Every structure is written in C-alpha cells, then in structure tokens.
Amino acid sequence: MAIRLGDIAPDFTQESTEGKINLYNYLGDSWGILFSHPKDFTPVCTTELGEVAKLKPEFDKRNVKVIGLSVDATESHQEWVEDINETQNTTINYPIVADSDRKVASLYDMVHPYEDDTATVRSVFVIKPDRTVALTITYPASTGRNFEEILRVIDSLQLTANYSVATPVNWKNGDDVVIAPALQDEDDLKKRFPNGYTAIRPYLRITQQPNLNIESVN
Ligand code: BEZ
Numbered sequence: 001m002a003i004r005l006g007d008i009a010p011d012f013t014q015e016s017t018e019g020k021i022n023l024y025n026y027l028g029d030s031w032g033i034l035f036s037h038p039k040d041f042t043p044v045c046t047t048e049l050g051e052v053a054k055l056k057p058e059f060d061k062r063n064v065k066v067i068g069l070s071v072d073a074t075e076s077h078q079e080w081v082e083d084i085n086e087t088q089n090t091t092i093n094y095p096i097v098a099d100s101d102r103k104v105a106s107l108y109d110m111v112h113p114y115e116d117d118t119a120t121v122r123s124v125f126v127i128k129p130d131r132t133v134a135l136t137i138t139y140p141a142s143t144g145r146n147f148e149e150i151l152r153v154i155d156s157l158q159l160t161a162n163y164s165v166a167t168p169v170n171w172k173n174g175d176d177v178v179i180a181p182a183l184q185d186e187d188d189l190k191k192r193f194p195n196g197y198t199a200i201r202p203y204l205r206i207t208q209q210p211n212l213n214i215e216s217v218n
Pocket of ligand 1 (some may be wrong): 045
C-alpha cells in the first residue's frame, strides 16, 4: 500500500549500522526523515549519504532525526560507510537501516517493480512528531536528490505547523508568506500578524514570515 500524506508512518524494528533500531523510539518527540537508497556501493547513493552527513547540523537545528535505508545487510553497510567517509570526506553520523529482507521497503512501498523488482527507488518520508507523514518524494535511482530542497520543505512544514500561513512559489526561509484563506476575522488577523499584511486579492494576502526573529520554528 502506498503511503499518503497524513497517514501514520508505519513503525518498524530492523538492523542498522547502529544496531537494532526501532523507528518510533529513535524519533522520540522529534521530526524525522527516512530516505531510501537502491543498493550499497552505488555512486549516486554514496554522494547522497555523504552530503546528508555534512548537513546533519542543519537537520539537528530543525529537530529532525535522520535515518537512511538500503536493502543490503549490516556488514555490507559497514564496509560501504568506510568508503563513503573516505570518498566524501565526511563521517556518517546517523543510522542506515539494513533492510535485506525488504521489510521496511515493503511497509513504505519503496520497491517499484517496473523500475527494479528488488532495489528501492529513492523515497523520502518526512514524519511529524505526531508520527503522521508530512511529505513524500519519489525519485528514480539515477537522479540524486537535492537535500537543500528537502531542508527548505521542512522549513515550510514547520512554519505552517506553527502558524496559519502557507509558503508561496520558490519560498525560502525569511521570505514573505501567504495567510491561510480560512483566517477571515480582522481582530484575529491583527493579533496573529501585528506587522499587517497586503491583500493583493481577498484570497491572496501576503505577510512577513511570523517567526523571523525566533531561532527555531519548532
Ligand atoms: C546509484 O546510486 O548510483 C545508482 C543506483 C542504482 C541505479 C543507478 C544508479
């Protein structure tokens, strides 16, 4: 079954590069990102896993726990991690699930048989602290993901989870946002957006990002 936005992220316990891992225990009260890799010792995955290790402080800042997955065994992962560290000039600093029985891949519908009937596609799941799935992305094996874009979406998700705003086209942290159409009460709007807003149309109201002076939106 495909995972849809708003579904509860399926829990699992599986081997990983950091020993047996249970998803819910690992996430605790944090946000999470689970991302899959077709198989070990492949070039695109090697670059992605290295990049995510370098971006770990950015995920930490946003209270997001990172967990990778590939459908090979722990021993293979351990050898591959040495290669990743050496070639990408980094140190892998998050667990990589060893999903050799494809238990997690199957729970999260990560194997798309018309693409490849054994390896996973490049799936991304962002999981909120209430365990619901807030974002899914699916890339083919041959295209590396843009993790700056994933961070940007997490910024948007965390902003919209905390304020009644949405983020317009190409938005990035610090840019103006749009007010949710459901907010109509003028007194309420004044309280929520003390710097005011510009109504270009009744349904298109622009305001300053509400948490601009706050270190973390979460
Ligand atoms: C890679 O990670 O480089 C890759 C994996 C499977 C197919 C193509 C590329």
